Amino acid sequence: MILRMKYRKTEAGRYLSHLDMARTIERTFRRAELPLVFSAGFNPHPKISFASALAVGVTSDGEYLDAELSELCRAEGVPALADKISRAAPKVIELLALMEIRKPERSLSAVINRARYLITLPSADPAGLARSKAAAAKLLEFETLSLKQPQGKNLRPWLYELSISVKDRQVVLDMLTETGQAGNLKPQDVLTLLNDECRANLDKPWLIHREGLYTQTGGGLRTPMDL
Amino acid sequence: MRKEVGDELQRILPQVVKPQRYLGGELNSAEKDWESVQVRYLFAFPDVYEVGMSHLGLQILYGLVNRRPDMLMERVFAPWTDMERFMREARLPLFGLESGRPMKEYDCIGFTLQYELSFTNVLNMLSLGDIPLWADERDNTCPLVIAGGPCASNPEPAAPFIDAFVLGDGEEVQLELLETVAAHRRVRNGAQDRDALLRELAGIPGVYVPSFYQPEYENGVLTRVSRIIPEAPARVTRRIIPDLETAFFPVKPLIPYIEVVHDRMVLELFRGCVRGCRFCQAGMIYRPVRERSLETLLGQARDLALNTGHHEISLTSLSSSDYSCIPELVKTLVGDFEERHIGVSLSSLRADAFSVHLAREIQKIRKTGLTFAPEAGTQRLRDIINKGVTEADITQAVDAAVQSGWRQIKLYFMMGLPGETMADIEGIVQLCEKILSEHPKRGVRITVSVSNFVPKAHTPFQWCGQDAQANLMEKQQFLRQKFRGRKIVYHYHDAATSLLEAVFARGDRRLAKVLHEAWRRGSRFDGWTELFNWEAWQGAFEAFGLDPEVLAGARFEEDQCLPWDHLDYGVDKVFLREEYRRAADGRTTPDCRRGECAGCGLCGRLDTSHVLWGAAGS
Ligand code: SF4
Helix, strand or coil, X not given: CEEEEEEEECHHHCCCCHHHHHHHHHHHHHHCCXXXXXXXXXCCCECXXXXXXXXXXXXXXXXXXXXXXXXXXXXXXXXXHHHHHHHHCCCCEEEEEEEEECCCCCCHHHHCCEEEEEEEECCCCHHHHHHHHHHHHHHHHCCCCCCCCCCCCCCHXXXXXXXXXXXXXXXXXXXXXXXXXXCCCCHHHHHHHHHHHHCCCCCCCCEEEEEEEXXXXXXXEECHHHC | CCHHHHHHHHHHHHHCCCHHHHCCCCECCCCCCCCCCCEEEEXXXXXXXXXXXXXXXXXXXXXXHHCCCCEEEEEEECCCHHHHHHHHHHCCCCECCCCCCEHHHCCEEEEECCCHHHHHHHHHHHHHCCCCCCHHHCCCCCCEEEEECHHHHCCHHHHHHCCEEECECHHHHHHHHHHHHHHHHHCCCCCCCHHHHHHHHHCCCCEECHHHEEEEEECCEEEEEEEXXXXXXXXXXXXXXXXXXXXXXXXXXXXXXXXXXXXXXXXXXXXXXXXXXCCCCHHHHCCCCEECCHHHHHHHHHHHHHHHCCCEEEEECCCHHHCCCHHHHHHHHHHHHHCCCCEEEECCCCCCHHHHHHHHHHCCCCCCCEEEEEECCCHHHXXXXXXXXXXXXXXXXXXXXXXXXXXXXXXEEEECCCCCCHHHHXXXXXXXXXXXXXXXXXXXXXXXXXXXXXXXCCCCXXXXXXXXXHHHHHHHHHHHHHHCCCCEEEEECCHHHHHHHHHHHCCCHHHHHHHHHHHXXXXXXXXXXXXXXXXXXXHHHHHCCCCHHHHHHCCCCCCCCCCCCCEECCCCHHHHHHHXXXXXXXXXXXXXXXXXXXXXXXXXXXXXXXXXXXXXCC
């Protein structure tokens, strides 16, 4: 059976790499005594596939993976399995949803094409806030954007939304970007562009959080849980 | 974690490599209430997180102390140089990973001294913790600073920085020491009277309080180390856990998120080894052999697999194929774990066919190479060092390995051993050539690793000086030329690093000022090639008119006082001297585990004996 899991990478795990997370998840599943299915070959590894790698320094409320388990555990039922995972998980991961899916035609990483990020910046004075907002508006007016001058890849088509607001007295940048096999726009790059192209003067540290991963279809954004 | 520390870290961590080193929060980490315990202990590992977290001793003590409701133990590791810079700039004192408290707030700081080259890190960590480096500069507000581990068997060069050393197995004595600290503070409303506390500690068997011992010198030669208070024992005897069956073992270890040096479960098959290799300190200071039973080990393995989720289990001890139930253990574990794809690995294999058969049992796919340690290139020299491995053992081991499908063979040797001549160095080459010529068609590849012999305290070679730097380098070059263009990969160790090890392994208290000076000149992480700063060390030795080569090469006389003579690890000095003589005559001494007692005196004097559960073992 194949399980699709939605999970959170918590603040405690901010500095873990994708590989650290993958290892942590495999160990969690082993501790939960899930009957993992392994690949064949010289170096068998459990069949767990991730939607998207999450960088060091980034937390998330919307990560996804598919894991193949032996049919033996079907009888237990998904809620019982979810409970086992939650109890075995260390504090860097939190299970948010678990469901059984049919064998997908395309891998999770192939269907994901959007990511939403929230970036919390050090609190700014009113002038700084106004400057950031103006910079964000200006950035969206560019027709081409690239990091490497003169002839870098045009990143502009991959930036779908960008706004700045104040939440809990903190300046928060909200952006929707392309991610996945067709292209990848990293939130750090958008911040760099804001500073370099629009003189936004955004101070560090930039606390980056991935709000979710989606598939843009004709009918709007859908998460892997509603596909 | 404390808010001030947390805020500062949030700013610093994005700028350093591997920020997770400084965060803790692993599964099974203990977050205990600071106020409700009687004693707060900070275990300090003087190397990076990834090294420290691979150390079984840390996991044992962590579980042992934290299961006590009245004690807490937290951890701190040496911050890497980038982190140190940020911490010093921000005036952020070194803190415990669990609570984020500055080092100074704990009642006791405990360093483990695993290798001499971590001594400067001990000083650096104390300095980052705002704790006076010299023990005699600490006042009643300072935490007690203790240390243990193999280098505590000659702790003299570090003695002026440490309040008390713990000798031998830590399991019992660590708790007794912390109980004493707790009781001491309880009757003083949380305060500490350092002098009184140290006197109390000196009364605990296995605890060595160096400030109560005074070295005496005549014409620059150490003549005596005598106690200056009657409460301190004339000689401090190391502690021994006579029975590992009932000893605590951490089946719920901390599980690091980031990759550490050894990312796996560990089973400790036994402690101690009596093969009697004359260069080996571990073979002397951890006697006698104390095995765990098969049932106990299998139970621990099952619990570990369930609690950790690791996919590898390592069977460790000083010589794992010597475990008396090893065939059954390996067979059962491989059978139990196969389905879950949990691999079994064996550390420290002997060079014989029996060991290869074991390895074949566990390594169905010959992924990694097989490693053997003949240590010396000729039988003559192997007899001198009492290695107990013959050329036939080695070639048979290689035959068995090649026949079982292994193509990569790693061989470990030492150079600069007592009694060594160029013929023995050539013997290394000849042995390798013989192996290659015996398997011409199989594409066997050999990796040869040759380290530099470092004479160690409490061994039969403790009287010997280290081979001169020029000799070592000449031998290294000789081998490099001989192995050039062959199907042999050759590695050797930096001679200057080994020199430093030798200076400290047999050094006395006068070296403390050199250590301090080298640290002041920027030495830290001396075991890390990229940070080893030989100029700083040279400067430090010169500042006190000392020549490290003279110190490392010094031969001690038979009747001379050795810096560690007042520390009793159980093995008689007379026995060591006899072993030294036998070495000179090329006479070997057999393993005493099943045969005759070799007369080291330990079992009788410390009222203990070997604990063996089965009949097998190589
Ligand atoms: S006293 Fe005898 S049996 Fe015991 S460790 Fe020493 S040599 Fe071996």
